Amino acid sequence: MTAFCKPDRYEDYRASWALRSMEKVRRILVHLSKENTAPQCAQFVQSITGHFSSCHQDQVQVDCCLDNNRFIVYGQSGGSGPGVLLKRASFCPFKHLSESEVAALPPEVRGRGVDLGVAVLLQSANRRLLLTRRAAGLRIFPNVWVPPGRTVVHMDLLLDAGLRELREETGLKLNSEDISSQLLGLWESVYPPMLSRGLPQRHHIVTYVLLHTSLTHLQLQAALRPEPAEVSGCLWVDAEIVKAIVSAVDGEEDAGTLPTNVSRAVSVAEVSPDGRLRESLLPLSILCNRAPAEGEDVERVSTGTKFALELWLKTLDPQKQHSGYEGGVSPAGAMIWQQPRSLRVAAGANITLTCNIAALPMRCSSVRWLHMWHTGSLSLYNRSHSEAISVPSDYKITDKACLLHIFRTSLSDAGTFYCTLDNTGMIELGNGTTLTVSESDFPETTIEIFVPGPQGLNLSKLVTLMCLVSGVDLSLASVSWAVDGRTVTPAQPELCVHGPVQARDSLRTWLSVPDHMWARGTAVTCVLETTTGLCRNSTVKRVEESESSSPCVLYTVGGLCYTTFTMILFAMIVAGVITVPSLDMSACRQTPADPSETQYATVRYEGEKRQVVPFI
Numbered sequence: 001m002t003a004f005c006k007p008d009r010y011e012d013y014r015a016s017w018a019l020r021s022m023e024k025v026r027r028i029l030v031h032l033s034k035e036n037t038a039p040q041c042a043q044f045v046q047s048i049t050g051h052f053s054s055c056h057q058d059q060v061q062v063d064c065c066l067d068n069n070r071f072i073v074y075g076q077s078g079g080s081g082p083g084v085l086l087k088r089a090s091f092c093p094f095k096h097l098s099e100s101e102v103a104a105l106p107p108e109v110r111g112r113g114v115d116l117g118v119a120v121l122l123q124s125a126n127r128r129l130l131l132t133r134r135a136a137g138l139r140i141f142p143n144v145w146v147p148p149g150r151t152v153v154h155m156d157l158l159l160d161a162g163l164r165e166l167r168e169e170t171g172l173k174l175n176s177e178d179i180s181s182q183l184l185g186l187w188e189s190v191y192p193p194m195l196s197r198g199l200p201q202r203h204h205i206v207t208y209v210l211l212h213t214s215l216t217h218l219q220l221q222a223a224l225r226p227e228p229a230e231v232s233g234c235l236w237v238d239a240e241i242v243k244a245i246v247s248a249v250d251g252e253e254d255a256g257t258l259p260t261n262v263s264r265a266v267s268v269a270e271v272s273p274d275g276r277l278r279e280s281l282l283p284l285s286i287l288c289n290r291a292p293a294e295g296e297d298v299e300r301v302s303t304g305t306k307f308a309l310e311l312w313l314k315t316l317d318p319q320k321q322h323s324g325y326e327g328g329v330s331p332a333g334a335m336i337w338q339q340p341r342s343l344r345v346a347a348g349a350n351i352t353l354t355c356n357i358a359a360l361p362m363r364c365s366s367v368r369w370l371h372m373w374h375t376g377s378l379s380l381y382n383r384s385h386s387e388a389i390s391v392p393s394d395y396k397i398t399d400k401a402c403l404l405h406i407f408r409t410s411l412s413d414a415g416t417f418y419c420t421l422d423n424t425g426m427i428e429l430g431n432g433t434t435l436t437v438s439e440s441d442f443p444e445t446t447i448e449i450f451v452p453g454p455q456g457l458n459l460s461k462l463v464t465l466m467c468l469v470s471g472v473d474l475s476l477a478s479v480s481w482a483v484d485g486r487t488v489t490p491a492q493p494e495l496c497v498h499g500p501v502q503a504r505d506s507l508r509t510w511l512s513v514p515d516h517m518w519a520r521g522t523a524v525t526c527v528l529e530t531t532t533g534l535c536r537n538s539t540v541k542r543v544e545e546s547e548s549s550s551p552c553v554l555y556t557v558g559g560l561c562y563t564t565f566t567m568i569l570f571a572m573i574v575a576g577v578i579t580v581p582s583l584d585m586s587a588c589r590q591t592p593a594d595p596s597e598t599q600y601a602t603v604r605y606e607g608e609k610r611q612v613v614p615f616i
Helices: 008-024 048-052 099-104 156-169 217-223 237-247 301-317 315-321 456-458 516-518 563-572
Strands: 029-033 059-067 072-076 086-088 115-123 130-136 144-146 149-151 180-191 201-212 231-237 264-271 277-283 333-340 342-346 353-357 367-372 377-379 384-390 397-405 415-423 428-431 433-438 446-452 462-470 478-483 494-504 507-515 523-530 535-540 553-555 600-606 610-613
Touching: 029 048, 029 115, 048 059, 048 086, 048 384, 048 600, 059 494, 072 342, 115 156, 115 301, 130 156, 130 301, 144 301, 149 156, 156 201, 156 231, 201 301, 231 237, 231 277, 277 415, 301 333, 333 377, 333 415, 342 353, 353 367, 397 415, 446 535, 462 478, 462 516, 462 523, 494 523, 507 516, 507 523, 516 553
Parallel strands: 029 072, 086 180, 115 201, 342 433
Antiparallel strands: 059 072, 059 086, 115 130, 115 149, 130 144, 130 231, 180 201, 231 264, 264 277, 333 353, 353 397, 367 377, 367 415, 384 397, 415 428, 415 433, 446 462, 462 507, 478 523, 494 507, 523 535, 600 610
């Protein structure tokens, strides 16, 4: 059944029920939680940004979670982390909507609630982004340039919904295991975007998700099969074009000038009615058009897309450090960065390392790969089953992706690989890719569940566990949760999965379970699976202490009661077998409800030694 917000007036209530019976899809609606209150369905006429900001600010840091077919936006409390940026346009209609204008809205519109949307910014290996122009026949934002996106519906996951819409709009078929993703920000989108162009009809919170792929934009361009009913053009933009686009701020009246170092026209793939692509040139000034305050809309880049593009530019800053020169750019203007930064494989696996070269008219035949052993010795890598090639063969000379294929890796391949090229007598050096090769499928792989301090059970209705996975190639790994042997799915409203969050060589994910489930000894399992066939799992549960007045909760560790295990551990400490770092072991401590604030402790194993360590 479709989720609807409870209207304030009876006629709105009847209209919302009528609309409910007419809709063919079930929408995911936005819910709001401020100052730790229970999430409430957002009203169509309220500004989500204004709900969490003060003094009519147009942006604010928030937290968010997709839980049980509700997209919950939380207000941040002190020390809760950086969160995600939520922003609205300065001319957002709900910022200026009067009571009389609210009353003029049709009841079926007032009862809609706020929808959740997803838009994917697909970044190629050579740092180009894909934008699509919405077809002229579309009712909402026609002829406007945006990333592929859609409204998220019941049972959707953000990434899956984004990938599905990318496939439907452009024909690009990418699997979640072939890309890496990150949430850039949230945009409060309203149509029409200004009150001068009519009363609001649609209200969305759009989640902008950045997808990284190892394919170049030309490889992706060759696979484009746009849907003419939705897309009339496709465009790949680089950082310089993006800077020009975002410099044209919607809502500002200054005329603005185009940067002098950017081409005045960009290449666009026009989509014909039968789906065929035709190359043409589009003046850059069109992409820099501002949203008109009144009258018909014009071809431009949407205001929300400009917001996402600004956030994307910020993600490129770390890559400027990849060059061997201060500031990331050599005197000749070259930039080199390697992908991936680290790789972990079993002996015998085939791998590909990528060396991206920008702003130099060089061929991949000029690239040399250096191999540094763990001992520090450096040598030219020259194996018979490796090659450096340009992808594709007609790649533009100003941007290249040079690949190193290593077939049947051996233990001797372990170390750090650097791509280098001779730039008119000056050696350019990449940032390096560290390769770890194991004899078998990662026997050192670890999977641990961290349990919060037991006193938290008395302070929160949820118990949040954290699973930490390390020692495995994360690009090949997936982690899931099971409760009493049954896999956790979005259809279970009482359970909420947070994450995963990926670090350089580890992955974390959290599971929140009701305290009554945890109190009765429910077994919680974290399961690791890889595409190479590796499977690991770890299980914890609460064990009742039968005859003790201690307030602490007992846990099983490796089949032993935690109290028994602690006694053994204490005896080993007294004997001097192991050394324990400074740690307050004085019973249970308070556990915050937010998993990012939760403090955890566990028992780790190092050979025959056991060590109690805190995990922050």
